[in-house]
Amino acid sequence: MKMLHVAVYGMIGLGLILCQAPGVVANDAVVPVPRPQEWWMARHNSMNERVKQGNVDLIFIGDSITHGWEGKGKAVWDIYYGNRNAVNLGIGGDRTQHVLWRLENGNIDGISPKLAVVMIGTNNSRDNTPEEIAEGVEAIVKKLRTALPETKILLLAIFPRGENDDDPLRQTNMKANKLIAKLDDGKMVQFVDINAKFLTKDRVLTRAIMPDLLHPNEKGYIIWANAIEPYVAKIFGPLPSGPQEAKDPVPA
Numbered sequence: 001m002k003m004l005h006v007a008v009y010g011m012i013g014l015g016l017i018l019c020q021a022p023g024v025v026a027n028d029a030v031v032p033v034p035r036p037q038e039w040w041m042a043r044h045n046s047m048n049e050r051v052k053q054g055n056v057d058l059i060f061i062g063d064s065i066t067h068g069w070e071g072k073g074k075a076v077w078d079i080y081y082g083n084r085n086a087v088n089l090g091i092g093g094d095r096t097q098h099v100l101w102r103l104e105n106g107n108i109d110g111i112s113p114k115l116a117v118v119m120i121g122t123n124n125s126r127d128n129t130p131e132e133i134a135e136g137v138e139a140i141v142k143k144l145r146t147a148l149p150e151t152k153i154l155l156l157a158i159f160p161r162g163e164n165d166d167d168p169l170r171q172t173n174m175k176a177n178k179l180i181a182k183l184d185d186g187k188m189v190q191f192v193d194i195n196a197k198f199l200t201k202d203r204v205l206t207r208a209i210m211p212d213l214l215h216p217n218e219k220g221y222i223i224w225a226n227a228i229e230p231y232v233a234k235i236f237g238p239l240p241s242g243p244q245e246a247k248d249p250v251p252a
Helices: 002-020 038-052 064-070 074-081 096-104 130-147 168-183 218-236
Strands: 058-062 086-090 115-119 152-156 189-192
Touching: 038 086, 058 064, 058 096, 064 074, 064 086, 074 086, 074 218, 096 130, 115 130, 115 218, 130 152, 130 168, 152 218, 168 189, 189 218
Parallel strands: 058 086, 058 115, 115 152, 152 189
Antiparallel strands: none
16 A cells, blocks of 8 residues: 555656756746735735734635635535634645645644645646646645644535536546545545536536636535545534535526
């Protein structure tokens, strides 16, 4: 089993070596880089200030879909995570390389959360191959394992986008998901695919769940929270008495 884990995590290492070889085009999904917008750096800095305050047991890492817990998903967040010392480390528009930079520049300094929920990669799908996206996600997992050795990682499949499986960007993400599923080590990293929860029986993503076929509305965040609650509750215990668990909407 140990040899298998070494082989899986070695995929990124080999990719990085090849990227450095003369004449080989680098995979930008694994190269940490910030974004130039002032608002982006301001949010990054605000997250750093939050983690400096400590008392961080649960972190969510991702892009606009994770960022949206502060918007469409706020009421759901308050129910599920308001009493679990949770911090949102999502920034709209981020790709794997931007998350890597943030993790290396303060977002996880000085903390040791019990659980990190990671869902990232959909913004890479226009410009990167499934293999490149998977390498970017693996680099994030490796960074978390190194910097936060006591933190368990709940790695989620990249959420569905587009109306159905014929959507080319969804196809890219689906292929990437098959690769990142191999990062599950049965111990500290658990891969979970909750995507079917968002889809009809015919695998259609409806606008009743994600109005733009990418970002969840409140119903979508209810589905997300309910789908991962069994994994979260294993670490934090059941939801405290008071707020009641929201019920999943039924996809049309």
